[in-house]
Amino acid sequence: MSDLQFRLESNLLKLALGLPPRVQRALIRRPIVLDGQTLSTELQLLLRLEKIARVPQAEKLPLAEARAELLRQQRMAGGHQHVGAVRDLKVDGAEGKLLARLYTPTERLGAEPAPTMLFIHGGGWMYGDLESHDAPCRFLAEKSGVQVLAIDYRLSPEHKFPAAVEDCRAAYRWLVENTGEVNADPDRLAVGGDSAGGALSASTAVWAAEQGLPLHFQLLIYPGTDWVERTDSRRLFGEGFILTELFMTRAEEAYFAPDADKANPDASALRRTDFPERIAPAHVVTAGFDPLRDEGEAYARLLAEKGVEVELKRYPSMVHGFFNMVGVGREMPAINAEIAARLRDALA
Numbered sequence: 521m522s523d524l525q526f527r528l529e530s531n532l533l534k535l536a537l538g539l540p541p542r543v544q545r546a547l548i549r550r551p552i553v554l555d556g557q558t559l560s561t562e563l564q565l566l567l568r569l570e571k572i573a574r575v576p577q578a579e580k581l582p583l584a585e586a587r588a589e590l591l592r593q594q595r596m597a598g599g600h601q602h603v604g605a606v607r608d609l610k611v612d613g614a615e616g617k618l619l620a621r622l623y624t625p626t627e628r629l630g631a632e633p634a635p636t637m638l639f640i641h642g643g644g645w646m647y648g649d650l651e652s653h654d655a656p657c658r659f660l661a662e663k664s665g666v667q668v669l670a671i672d673y674r675l676s677p678e679h680k681f682p683a684a685v686e687d688c689r690a691a692y693r694w695l696v697e698n699t700g701e702v703n704a705d706p707d708r709l710a711v712g713g714d715s716a717g718g719a720l721s722a723s724t725a726v727w728a729a730e731q732g733l734p735l736h737f738q739l740l741i742y743p744g745t746d747w748v749e750r751t752d753s754r755r756l757f758g759e760g761f762i763l764t765e766l767f768m769t770r771a772e773e774a775y776f777a778p779d780a781d782k783a784n785p786d787a788s789a790l791r792r793t794d795f796p797e798r799i800a801p802a803h804v805v806t807a808g809f810d811p812l813r814d815e816g817e818a819y820a821r822l823l824a825e826k827g828v829e830v831e832l833k834r835y836p837s838m839v840h841g842f843f844n845m846v847g848v849g850r851e852m853p854a855i856n857a858e859i860a861a862r863l864r865d866a867l868a
Contacts (some may be wrong), residue, residue, distance in 0.1 A: 523666075533597070535597070538850075548565055555753075559761075563851075563853050570712075579764060590643065591649075598654070598656060599848065601642060604628065604629045611702075614690045618671050619671060620670060621657070623662075623670070625666070626662060635666045635705055635708035636702060637739065638691060639712060642741075642843075644770070648716075655844070656714075657849055660854060660859070662859050664864040671691045681776055685796070692727075709823070715763075722789045725800050725802070727799065736867065737867060740816070741859070742810050742813070748783050748791060763841065792822070795827075801828070802823055804822070804831070806833070807834070807835055807840055831860065833862075837851065
């Protein structure tokens with residue numbers, strides 16, 4: 521796709537999702553109501569536009585093409601977001617250096633050491649990188665006043681479980697040991713991510729507590745927490761709402777070796793039975809029309825049962841992937857601003 525075509529389609533998407541609500545409602549005609557929830561009008565219009573435009577489904581493409589297509593879609597939905605400063609650097613991974621990117625909000629430029637969150641991107645453990653999540657990281661940093669250190673961990677199928685888990689642990693240890701390098705306040709550190717990144721963040725948070733490393737908050741945005749059982753939400757929303765059953769099946773096949781233990785709590789957080797003391801408080805975000813909704817909420821309940829301070833917030837009108845949609849519509853940016861405000865409060 522040429523730059524001109526990309527800009528044209530981006531502008532058309534932004535225009536359509538910026539139409540007055542009454543016009544959007546007229547265009548979709550009948551709202552989608554499922555499981556007692558009503559899908560966002562903006563998202564329903566988005567799904568219709570994708571169908572009309574015959575937007576390719578990544579899970580039906582070869583790996584390299586799928587990665588490129590998802591990047592294109594996420595750039596289009598993310599738009600250009602302002603942030604105070606961006607710096608590319610490298611941090612430790614489990615088997616070598618990882619590319620990383622530090623986002624410093626405007627209010628923290630030239631200031632004293634800042635609250636900082638290690639951000640772990642989503643993408644089914646097989647897609648995504650620093651570019652795919654550039655817009656939401658900029659948005660999150662600028663709106664929260666918290667520095668965001670995003671990392672580019674190893675992906676499957678080139679690197680099977682637990683490579684990504686080990687990279688995230690090494691990167692978090694690097695952050696703890698190098699707060700001066702990124703002007704981070706060691707007393708206000710967090711870890712967070714979306715989807716696969718939410719799952720990896722949950723594992724990292726437990727490991728940090730086991731290691732006695734300082735960690736003050738975990739932000740888990742629609743995390744995948746269970747490869748063992750299939751939930752009602754996976755049955756209800758596995759087709760037609762961005763994240764599909766085929767996508768999840770492909771991700772599972774790519775992430776695990778044939779003999780892997782999928783009940784390992786570093787892969788399926790919901791299967792964890794033993795929790796160390798002093799785990800960081802968690803904020804778990806779920807989306808009403810997301811196949812991963814039920815397992816994310818079940819993990820929040822498990823944390824509460826184990827005595828971990830946890831807050832659960834469901835956005836009933838949302839689909840999986842709304843975290844990346846900070847550049848279109850009204851509802852998605854507003855919800856992401858709420859998440860940013862929660863991060864700000866947690867590290868205040």
